[in-house]
Amino acid sequence: MKFSDETLMAYLEGKLDEAEIRAIESAVEADPALEQRLMALDPFAPVVQAVFEHVPAEAPQVDLPQPMAPATPAGGGLRLLAVAAAVAVVAVSATFWATRPEPLGWAQQAAIYQSLYVPDTIASLDNSAQTLDAQFAQAEAQLGRSLNREELEALPGMELKRAQVLSFKGKPLIQVVFADAQGQPFAFCVIRQGEGAPNKDVTQAVLSGLATATWAQDGYGYMLIGSDEQTDLSGQLDFLATSFAS
C-alpha cells in the first residue's frame, strides 16, 4: 500500500483514525524506505533536536583509568613500543574525530595539536630574547591583550620556548610552549572568545592523552596542557590563574 506525503503528515500530526494509524505502523515495520520517508517528514524532530543538541554545553568529563603502564624513561625497546602505541592512539583518535557528530571545541583542538609535540619539536627552537620579542609582539597584537611575558618567563620549572599565533574558527589562539626540566613540552594557550563569552571556573581533564586545565574569564579562554596525562598542573595553574586574573 502506498501512502502519500499528505497522509504521512496527517499521521505525524495525529489526525488519522485508528485503522489508518495501524495501517501505517504495520507498513513501516516491513518497509525501511517508508520509515525513512516518515522520519524525514516529521516536523517535531528538527525542533527538539535543535533544542537538545547544545545540551550539555560543554563535553562532559569522564575519568577513565590509565590506558597503559606509566612510560618509564628507561629507553630502548619499551620506549619505542610506547611511541608506537602513542602513534596508534593518535591515529585511532583521528579516525574517530574525522567522523565525529559534533564540532570540537577549541580546547580539544589545541590538545590534539599539542599531543603531536615531542621533546625534539621544541629542543632546537630559537628562544633568544630577540626572537621572543618579535613573537610576543605579534601574538599580543593578534590577541589584543598582554601575555604577561615576565610572568611566563618566571613560570616555576619551565623554560619559555616560543609564542605562536594559531587560529580557531577565526579567533586568534596563541600557543606559548615551554620545556620542562626533562625537556618535555608544556603549553599555555589563550584564545580571544569575545565579549559576552561566559566565565568558566578551572576544569581539569585529560584530552588527547594530555592533562589539561581550562578556564575562561572576561572574554578570553585559557588552557594549560601537560606533557602526558599524569602531569601535575597545579603549580603552574595557581601561578597563571593569578597572573591572568584580570
Next chain:
Amino acid sequence: MSVLTTRARSVESKHTQVAIYSMGGEISSEQAVRGAIQMHSKRVWRFGLALSGASDVADDLLQSTCLRALERHHQVTSHDRLDSWLMTICRSIWLNEVRARSVRKAQALSVTPEADLIAPGNDSETNIFATEVFTQVMQLPEAQRETVMLVFVEGYSYREAAALLEVPIGTIMSRLSNARQKLKTVMQHEAADAVRRSGK
C-alpha cells in the same frame, strides 16, 4: 555515586593489565572503546538525562557507563555502532542499579526539569521557546522521553530505537505519537509567534 565509584576503582587494575598487551598492535577493542567514549560522551550524557531527568544522575550514569564499557571492551567484535552499545550499557545501568534510588529521590524533592541547561542566547524569544520545548520533553513519561531522545535528537531510526529499547517498532511509533500530542501545544505557539514576528 559512592557505590558506582567503588565499582569503578575495582576496574582499574584489571584494565591496566589488558592495556599492556595491546600496545603497538592494531586498533585494539580497548582503543576503539576509548575513541567511542570520547566521541559519544555528549550523547550518552543526554540519554542519561532523558532516562533520569536529572543532570547529576546523568553525570553518574555517563561515568559508570564509560567504566563499564572499558571493562567489557573485549566483548566488542565490530567497531561499528559503538554508540548504540554505549547507550544500551547506560540504560541497563539506569534500570538495574540507579533507577529505584533516583526515582525515590525525585519524588522526595519533586525535581523540576533542569531548564537552566538551555544556554542563554541572544534572542530571548528563541530562548523562551527552547526552554518550553526542553521543559515539555523533560515532563514526558520516561518511556516517551527516552524514545524522543533517541529518535528526534540522536537520529536513530525507529527500528534502531526499537532494538536498543527492546520493544516492537509499533511501540516506538506510538510513543512518538503520544509525545507529539503533548509537544503540539508549544509547537503551535511557536508557529503563531513566528507568523506574528514576520509582521503578518
